[in-house]
Amino acid sequence: MQRRxxxxxxxxxxxxxSKDNSVPARKxxxxxxxxxxxxxxxxxxxxxxQFGQAAxxxxxxxxxxxxxWDEGHFNVYLSDKIPVDRAIPDTRPEMCxxxxxxxxxxxxxxxxxxxxxxxxxxxRSVHSVLNRSxxxxxxxxxxxxxxxxxxxLKEPLDKYMSQFPKVKIIRLKERQGLIRARLAGAxxxxxxxxxxxxxxxxxxxxxxxxxxxxxxLDRKKVPCPVIEVISDKDMSYMLVDNFQRGVFxxxxxxxxxxxxxxxxxxxxxxVADPIRCPVMAGGLFSIDKKYFxxxxxxxxxxxxxxxxxxxxxxxxxxxGGEIEIIPCSRVGHIFRGQNPYKFPKDRxxxxxxxxxxxxxxWLDEYKDLFYGHGYHHLLDRKAIDIGNLTEQxxxxxxxxCKSFKWxxxxxxxxxxxxLAKAEGLVFNRGLRKCLALQSGSLSFEICDLSKQSQHFNxxxxxxxxxxxxxxxxxxxDSGFGLQPCDNTKPELxxxxxxxxxxxxxxxxxxxxxxxxxxxxxxxxxxxxxxPCVPRNIFQKWQFTHYHAQ
Ligand code: UDP
Ligand code: MN
Numbered sequence: 001m002q003r004r005x006x007x008x009x010x011x012x013x014x015x016x017x018s019k020d021n022s023v024p025a026r027k028x029x030x031x032x033x034x035x036x037x038x039x040x041x042x043x044x045x046x047x048x049x050q051f052g053q054a055a056x057x058x059x060x061x062x063x064x065x066x067x068x069w070d071e072g073h074f075n076v077y078l079s080d081k082i083p084v085d086r087a088i089p090d091t092r093p094e095m096c097x098x099x100x101x102x103x104x105x106x107x108x109x110x111x112x113x114x115x116x117x118x119x120x121x122x123x124r125s126v127h128s129v130l131n132r133s134x135x136x137x138x139x140x141x142x143x144x145x146x147x148x149x150x151x152x153l154k155e156p157l158d159k160y161m162s163q164f165p166k167v168k169i170i171r172l173k174e175r176q177g178l179i180r181a182r183l184a185g186a187x188x189x190x191x192x193x194x195x196x197x198x199x200x201x202x203x204x205x206x207x208x209x210x211x212x213x214x215x216x217l218d219r220k221k222v223p224c225p226v227i228e229v230i231s232d233k234d235m236s237y238m239l240v241d242n243f244q245r246g247v248f249x250x251x252x253x254x255x256x257x258x259x260x261x262x263x264x265x266x267x268x269x270x271v272a273d274p275i276r277c278p279v280m281a282g283g284l285f286s287i288d289k290k291y292f293x294x295x296x297x298x299x300x301x302x303x304x305x306x307x308x309x310x311x312x313x314x315x316x317x318x319x320g321g322e323i324e325i326i327p328c329s330r331v332g333h334i335f336r337g338q339n340p341y342k343f344p345k346d347r348x349x350x351x352x353x354x355x356x357x358x359x360x361x362w363l364d365e366y367k368d369l370f371y372g373h374g375y376h377h378l379l380d381r382k383a384i385d386i387g388n389l390t391e392q393x394x395x396x397x398x399x400x401c402k403s404f405k406w407x408x409x410x411x412x413x414x415x416x417x418x419l420a421k422a423e424g425l426v427f428n429r430g431l432r433k434c435l436a437l438q439s440g441s442l443s444f445e446i447c448d449l450s451k452q453s454q455h456f457n458x459x460x461x462x463x464x465x466x467x468x469x470x471x472x473x474x475x476x477d478s479g480f481g482l483q484p485c486d487n488t489k490p491e492l493x494x495x496x497x498x499x500x501x502x503x504x505x506x507x508x509x510x511x512x513x514x515x516x517x518x519x520x521x522x523x524x525x526x527x528x529x530x531p532c533v534p535r536n537i538f539q540k541w542q543f544t545h546y547h548a549q
Pocket of ligand 1: 304339
């Protein structure tokens with residue numbers, strides 16, 4: 001069952017509540033969240049995009065906008081016109097400004113990794129941290145240049161940042177990708193907490209203290225700000241819906257989903273309460289530095305971009321930590337349609353390879369669902385080199401992390417994750433009998449649910465399986481038979497749909513290029529592989545229960 005973490009932040013009594021005059025004395029050691037914002041009175045109130053408003057451009061600027069779009073896959077032309085220290089609206093729920101946080105919060109190193117980031121967005125990111133963070137909590141800002149190719153990110157950036165003693169720049173000697181770039185930043189960080197941010201963000205008023213407060217309360221909490229949207233088209237700062245959390249869908253695709261209404265009611269949640277978050281979006285979070293290393297940081301075998309948010313999320317939850325979204329902490333992020341930088345190798349292959357590493361280390365038996373949702377081809381290890389996983393598997397053992405089943409049941413119970421696509425008896429419509437496995441061979445029997453020999457699973461690997469044996473389209477003697485199950489063998493896979501297909505209920509072998517279907521002999525003593533015929537009822541098979549199409 002889900003459990004809500006205890007209410008973290010002490011709230012000041014306000015309005016109606018204080019009628020009884022029992023306003024508590026201010027607790028020593030806490031203060032109201034600081035609403036520090038150097039940009040509240042901006043230098044130029046009429047500047048383009050000021051206060052987070054949409055920046056407009058004339059129709060004769062259209063060509064210029066288009067020309068510069070690809071530099072960042074957003075409106076770079078407009079971004080360059082907007083002040084690097086513009087003001088944005090305070091979008092926090094009202095009660096946030098009243099929340100109390102401890103006086104002795106840990107300090108943080110803010111780490112920005114970037115590759116070929118647009119000048120104005122990189123600067124706006126840095127300024128937003130400098131202008132809206134309490135200086136005593138901001139140990140440093142570390143910019144990790146992941147081998148950018150743009151000249152303006154070299155001397156000009158050094159020169160610009162030299163006016164801010166807290167900003168340090170480290171430069172990687174070759175392209176490492178976001179994961180190893182973050183590790184490089186963490187390795188030199190001096191703050192007690194690491195705060196990772198993307199390089200095209202704007203931190204909002206009061207963003208930092210609520211994050212650090214959570215780490216202060218429990219070092220195994222990993223808080224994320226609410227990620228608001230900076231429009232890629234007009235650079236306006238836009239609000240997002242309340243109660244959103246990060247989740248995944250198969251095959252490990254990140255997405256947002258609202259907390260179920262009943263959950264909000266049951267836990268009497270307000271819009272300002274921390275939200276348990278099954279998967280973090282990835283780019284923006286704080287984590288206790290020691291805890292980050294106890295967890296083995298990121299898997300350094302992950303390349304460039306993708307899957308690292310799944311890896312760290314599963315690791316945190318399964319190994320004793322918690323990920324939370326903190327509604328009182330808000331950071332805007334430019335969501336782009338495409339990555340504007342080059343991938344050293346094919347983008348899709350890079351992401352898939354990262355995901356396979358994550359699936360192999362963390363998903364246990366549920367990795368079949370990952371492969372089964374369109375990723376069968378990734379089982380062919382001759383086609384992809386996923387690298388060595390020994391250290392990651394060892395790490396999981398050493399940390400005594402819980403199972404993926406535990407994660408699904410406790411952290412993400414609304415996720416549908418049946419281990420088999422279908423199961424039960426395998427009924428042949430023509431014969432009106434069921435498949436049975438008796439002393440190592442297949443036969444037909446009168447259907448009987450109580451007989452284990454008639455129970456098969458139709459798995460995500462598309463196997464028809466009983467224990468370790470799989471129905472195979474070929475064997476030496478009878479022309480038909482069984483083989484030990486082996487995920488890497490395509491000849492053991494059967495395509496099967498219960499509906500919505502011309503060949504619904506057929507078992508189509510994937511082994512041969514032309515469609516061949518499993519057919520019961522009319523006398524009930526043989527099985528054949530024959531050309532598929534949609535209406536042939538001896539080719540129609542039905543499992544007792546279907547869990548997924
Ligand atoms: N990044 C990096 N090296 C890479 C890829 C990305 O340093 O090889 C940086 C990138 O500049 C950005 C952050 O990592 O600051 C996250 O990447 P991106 O914004 O493309 O991810 P998204 O927000 O689209 O998920
Ligand atoms: Mn980003």
